[in-house]
Amino acid sequence: MTPPEATLWTRLRPRRDGLPSFRRQHPIGPYILDFYCTRLGLAVEVDGLIHGTGSSPQHDARRDAWLASQGVEVIRYSAADVLKDADAVAHSIWTLVLSRTR
Numbered sequence: 001m002t003p004p005e006a007t008l009w010t011r012l013r014p015r016r017d018g019l020p021s022f023r024r025q026h027p028i029g030p031y032i033l034d035f036y037c038t039r040l041g042l043a044v045e046v047d048g049l050i051h052g053t054g055s056s057p058q059h060d061a062r063r064d065a066w067l068a069s070q071g072v073e074v075i076r077y078s079a080a081d082v083l084k085d086a087d088a089v090a091h092s093i094w095t096l097v098l099s100r101t102r
Helices: 003-012 056-069 079-084 086-101
Strands: 023-028 031-037 042-047 073-078
Touching (some): 003 042, 003 079, 003 086, 042 079, 042 086, 056 073, 073 079, 073 086, 079 086
Antiparallel strands (some): 023 031
């Protein structure tokens, strides 16, 4: 894992009563997801600078479309945002998870 992924993982890893759990580096088809919640079909991706350059945006769009066809929703956060305030990123993820489990 990259440093931003490791930082976020420390906030997603702990099991919480009644809430779905996340897996890290989870394979689906030809892709490896940074974090994946099986129960919700939710992937969390931490994007470094490379994701905004060259053909990366088109690749990410194709990847996200394929994952959506498999029932997986992808949410993305920049690595910079994770490093700046990992607690806020984790809070936004857990808020989304809570909204879908009620």
